[in-house]
Amino acid sequence: MxxxxxxxxxxxxxxxxxxxxxxxxxxxxxxxxxxxxxxxxxxxxxxxxxxxxxxxxxxxxxxxxxxxxxxxDPSSDEPTRVGYRFDDAGKKVRVAKRSGKDID
Missing domain, CATH: 2.30.30.30 (SH3 type barrels.)
Structure with a gap:
């Protein structure tokens, strides 16, 4: 993994x-x-x-x-866990669990 x-x-x-x-x-x-x-x-x-x-x-x-x-987390400047989702183009994107915003 x-x-x-x-x-x-x-x-x-x-x-x-x-x-x-x-x-x-x-x-x-x-x-x-x-x-x-x-x-x-x-x-x-x-x-x-x-x-x-x-x-x-x-x-x-x-x-x-x-x-x-x-x-x-780049938006809140606090520690966060990392998740993944797929954007509209089908590309895998990292997501901050704390804020729900994209990292990349």
């Missing part, structure tokens, strides 16, 4: 230690049901120091499970 959240969507974390943080989805990993959200679940890694990175440390945003985030 496909994910209801896509790259570029605004989401809010609803559980875990990052609860309440908001960010934009940078990458989606559908095979593992995970996604990378900008500014959420930031990790540090040690690496061999180089000219480009003299300290040898770098930060990155680690993936988070899709069940721990909710899409933000």
């Amino acid at each position: 496909g994910l209801k959240i896509k790259k570029g969507d605004q989401v809010v974390v609803i559980s875990g230690r990052e609860k309440g943080k908001r960010g934009e989805v940078e990458r989606v990993i559908p095979k593992k049901d995970r996604l990378v959200v900008e500014g959420v679940n930031t990790r540090k890694r040690h690496a061999q120091p180089s000219q480009n990175n003299p300290q040898g440390m770098f930060e990155f945003d680690a993936p988070i499970h899709v069940s721990n985030v909710m899409l933000i």
Whole structure:
């Protein structure tokens, strides 16, 4: 089954230690049901120091499970569930359950 959240969507974390943080989805990993959200679940890694990175440390945003985030409704700016409907042309469209308006 496909994910209801896509790259570029605004989401809010609803559980875990990052609860309440908001960010934009940078990458989606559908095979593992995970996604990378900008500014959420930031990790540090040690690496061999180089000219480009003299300290040898770098930060990155680690993936988070899709069940721990909710899409933000563009019209009301609140978390919402996602549904689907078909428009007049027969195209599948994502719909915000809270407001009933189209997301795409």
